[in-house]
Amino acid sequence: MPPTELWTRTGAAAPRSGAAAEPVAVPAAPRRPKRVNAKRYLTGYLFIAPAVILFAVFGVYTVGYGLALSFASWNGLAPQWTWVGLQNFRDLFLNDPLLAPVVQASAGRTAVVMVVLPLATIAISLPIAVLLNSVRRFRAPLRTIYLLPFVTSGNAVFYAWRFMYEPDGIINTCLRAIGLGALAEPDGFLGNPDTALAATVWVQIWVSVPLGILLYLTGLQTVDGELIDAARVDGAGSVRAFRHVIVPLLNPLTALLVIIQVREALQSFQIYLLMTNGGPIDRTNVLGLEVFKLAFSPSANLGQASALGWTLFVVALVLAIVNLRILRSRS
Amino acid sequence: MTSTEVIVASVSSTASSRSSRWPLRGAAYAALGLYAVVSGYPFVLMVSGAFKDNREVLTNPWPVPRRPTFETLRTTWQVLDFGAYVGNTVFIVAASLVLILVIFPLAAYAFAVMRFPLRTLFFGLFLSALFVPGVTVLLPIVLLDYRLGVLGTPWGVILPIVNGSGPIAILLLRSYFQAIPRELREAALLDGCGEFRVFWRVYYPLARPALVTVAMLNFVGIWNEYVLPSVTLNDPEQYTLPLGLQNLLSANVVNWNQVMAGSVIIVVPVIVVFVFLQRYFVEGLRGSMKG
Numbered sequence: 001m002p003p004t005e006l007w008t009r010t011g012a013a014a015p016r017s018g019a020a021a022e023p024v025a026v027p028a029a030p031r032r033p034k035r036v037n038a039k040r041y042l043t044g045y046l047f048i049a050p051a052v053i054l055f056a057v058f059g060v061y062t063v064g065y066g067l068a069l070s071f072a073s074w075n076g077l078a079p080q081w082t083w084v085g086l087q088n089f090r091d092l093f094l095n096d097p098l099l100a101p102v103v104q105a106s107a108g109r110t111a112v113v114m115v116v117l118p119l120a121t122i123a124i125s126l127p128i129a130v131l132l133n134s135v136r137r138f139r140a141p142l143r144t145i146y147l148l149p150f151v152t153s154g155n156a157v158f159y160a161w162r163f164m165y166e167p168d169g170i171i172n173t174c175l176r177a178i179g180l181g182a183l184a185e186p187d188g189f190l191g192n193p194d195t196a197l198a199a200t201v202w203v204q205i206w207v208s209v210p211l212g213i214l215l216y217l218t219g220l221q222t223v224d225g226e227l228i229d230a231a232r233v234d235g236a237g238s239v240r241a242f243r244h245v246i247v248p249l250l251n252p253l254t255a256l257l258v259i260i261q262v263r264e265a266l267q268s269f270q271i272y273l274l275m276t277n278g279g280p281i282d283r284t285n286v287l288g289l290e291v292f293k294l295a296f297s298p299s300a301n302l303g304q305a306s307a308l309g310w311t312l313f314v315v316a317l318v319l320a321i322v323n324l325r326i327l328r329s330r331s
Numbered sequence: 332m333t334s335t336e337v338i339v340a341s342v343s344s345t346a347s348s349r350s351s352r353w354p355l356r357g358a359a360y361a362a363l364g365l366y367a368v369v370s371g372y373p374f375v376l377m378v379s380g381a382f383k384d385n386r387e388v389l390t391n392p393w394p395v396p397r398r399p400t401f402e403t404l405r406t407t408w409q410v411l412d413f414g415a416y417v418g419n420t421v422f423i424v425a426a427s428l429v430l431i432l433v434i435f436p437l438a439a440y441a442f443a444v445m446r447f448p449l450r451t452l453f454f455g456l457f458l459s460a461l462f463v464p465g466v467t468v469l470l471p472i473v474l475l476d477y478r479l480g481v482l483g484t485p486w487g488v489i490l491p492i493v494n495g496s497g498p499i500a501i502l503l504l505r506s507y508f509q510a511i512p513r514e515l516r517e518a519a520l521l522d523g524c525g526e527f528r529v530f531w532r533v534y535y536p537l538a539r540p541a542l543v544t545v546a547m548l549n550f551v552g553i554w555n556e557y558v559l560p561s562v563t564l565n566d567p568e569q570y571t572l573p574l575g576l577q578n579l580l581s582a583n584v585v586n587w588n589q590v591m592a593g594s595v596i597i598v599v600p601v602i603v604v605f606v607f608l609q610r611y612f613v614e615g616l617r618g619s620m621k622g
Contacts, residue, residue: 040446312464
């Protein structure tokens with residue numbers, strides 16, 4: 001038996017520690033000559049080289065560059081950076097009388113979105129998935145329609161919603177037509193500071209619900225129907241069948257959806273940029289959008305932009321780790 | 332019947348065939364239909380707006396146009412030079428997909444079946460990129476594009492996009508390659524095939540479903556991409572479709588019928604591809620969420 005086959009079969013980690021360390025290996029198998037190993041390693045590196053080079057330049061370098069810039073003051077034009085230590089972070093969150101209140105308010109809004117977005121997505125997508133799973137006819141076309149918002153997510157659908165939110169848009173028209181004119185918004189839903197955030201978050205929910213439907217539908221379809229029937233024959237009522245067969249299956253899916261949506265709430269800014277650009281009077285300004293504005297507005301402060309961007313990254317990372325821990329401890 | 336019972340019934344293999352539940356099923360279809368309207372109405376609105384003139388689009392909010400006209404689609408296509416924008420967008424999408432479908436399958440193959448030192452470390456590094464928010468690296472990317480001399484060119488959009496699609500592509504392809512029986516590779520290697528031939532002649536063709544999935548997921552994302560082109564492209568001749576659409580909306584007087592027509596032009600290719608390749612898209616999303 002050739003050594004190659006032995007190693008791969010037994011799944012030995014690295015051939016270097018190879019044949020000798022692996023008790024399964026046939027004692028007679030000759031030690032692999034070093035040169036052959038080196039050649040095999042080289043082939044491996046050649047295979048990953050294009051991806052690694054691209055990643056080193058556009059991934060590692062840009063992330064590192066952003067981190068360095070977080071501790072500097074630079075307007076993008078001056079030939080040199082001025083190192084300022086932690087001053088950018090202090091200015092952003094505490095000191096700067098103009099900036100800090102804006103950042104604090106955006107952080108508050110982002111926190112609200114982080115709670116509302118996952119909850120609303122689950123509250124809509126779970127019942128829809130359950131209902132869709134319970135019917136026989138029209139299942140495929142309905143699923144296609146439900147998935148459309150996710151596939152087309154981009155400025156085209158955002159503008160369609162902006163058009164619907166207009167003062168004379170279809171939503172106001174419908175409200176007036178069914179006698180609920182009191183609920184109509186004369187300035188449009190994005191024009192009224194009190195409804196703009198809710199209206200924007202709703203579009204974010206609308207884009208996300210398909211993901212939840214898909215996830216729950218997959219979960220429900222993997223429940224063996226006969227398992228439920230067997231539980232029933234054994235005298236289990238609906239409630240018990242639900243608790244012991246379905247809930248354990250859906251819990252990890254919900255946790256996964258929460259992770260994805262919390263991340264989305266923390267990082268997404270394109271939808272805010274295109275729906276409202278933070279307005280009216282800053283009422284839809286979220287952290288991601290604030291980073292974008294700090295970096296790309298005429299009065300750009302690139303050090304502050306990087307500092308806030310990095311704060312987002314760290315928070316996202318911590319949340320991801322916490323979430324994964326919870327997920328693992330449950331399953 | 333409580334909600335619990337509905338859920339249980341929905342997965343039970345026999346319950347849904349009981350005909351005595353028709354009022355319930357009617358209610359289910361009503362709820363599903365209602366959300367289908369919520370989900371699909373913006374698309375109806377786009378299409379209807381694209382066939383109205385600039386006055387009717389404001390005065391008649393209902394979906395059926397009183398005086399349907401092709402004029403809106405025609406002028407939108409011309410006024411905005413959508414022909415050029417389509418070309419630019421297609422180029423960016425095609426070049427990105429070609430790179431994605433060469434670079435990442437190679438890496439995924441190495442991570443799946445080959446053994447070399449630091450393999451896990453490299454793989455972990457790629458995965459960690461999943462947690463970097465796009466907005467955090469946006470500014471460094473623009474500065475890097477400038478240094479590399481690709482700022483303002485399609486390549487300044489393509490290269491970062493390809494890099495950004497790496498983690499999920501590698502994750503999906505790696506698990507697909509791992510599921511291919513090892514014996515195939517071993518037999519081919521024994522026959523004297525080089526590693527690259529094994530990859531290209533055996534594994535790559537076998538992974539076609541996964542490759543279609545990766546292509547599909549990225550096609551949708553790149554076609555709709557707005558932010559990166561908007562901060563890297565200056566010359567209107569290089570603009571992509573989403574930027575052209577944004578231009579329409581920032582006009583002094585917004586012609587909503589043209590915005591809707593432009594939206595239709597952007598959305599229709601995505602919907603067509605999606606409807607035909609839906610299976611791959613769904614599989615891919617499930618795969619990438621598991622990872």
